[in-house]
Amino acid sequence: MIKRKLYSELIDHLPQKEMSLIIGARQAGKTTLMEMVKAYLDNGGERTLFLNLDIEWDRPHFDSQAALLKKIELELGQQRGYVFIDEIQRKDDAGLFLKGLFDLNLPYKFILSGSGSLELKQRINESLVGRKRLFELSTVTFEEFVHHRTD
Numbered sequence: 001m002i003k004r005k006l007y008s009e010l011i012d013h014l015p016q017k018e019m020s021l022i023i024g025a026r027q028a029g030k031t032t033l034m035e036m037v038k039a040y041l042d043n044g045g046e047r048t049l050f051l052n053l054d055i056e057w058d059r060p061h062f063d064s065q066a067a068l069l070k071k072i073e074l075e076l077g078q079q080r081g082y083v084f085i086d087e088i089q090r091k092d093d094a095g096l097f098l099k100g101l102f103d104l105n106l107p108y109k110f111i112l113s114g115s116g117s118l119e120l121k122q123r124i125n126e127s128l129v130g131r132k133r134l135f136e137l138s139t140v141t142f143e144e145f146v147h148h149r150t151d
Helices: 005-013 030-043 056-062 065-076 094-103 118-127 142-150
Strands: 019-024 048-052 081-086 108-115 132-137
Touching: 005 019, 005 030, 005 132, 019 030, 030 048, 030 081, 030 108, 048 056, 048 065, 056 065, 065 081, 065 094, 094 108, 094 118
Parallel strands: 019 108, 019 132, 048 081, 081 108
Antiparallel strands: none
């Protein structure tokens, strides 16, 4: 597996309260990158939860903020934990939904992924100003490819 340059940037951003939002084109490796970060946290004994809006049984947890919080608290308790949400662009009003969660000052760090569409960026940027850091994942760079081939 090719180690992505953004991996270490995401790891470095974990202690920050801001949400980490990974955007990029389809098949760029967003889900794989999130799974790698989750594995890093799991190996360190941290509490994690991975939800994917492309998976039918995960969708009901996004019917309301209360429903999502109930799921998170069931899985992680009320202590520090990491919540991964894949394909956030599938949620209507994702920016406002996430803003409301962030403003509750919960003990959870949110790591999100979504399509890199201009529409998603605008909708989420408006609602999450000062609440998120954007990580743009491109397809594999030449540097990443060369590094992978020489390791």
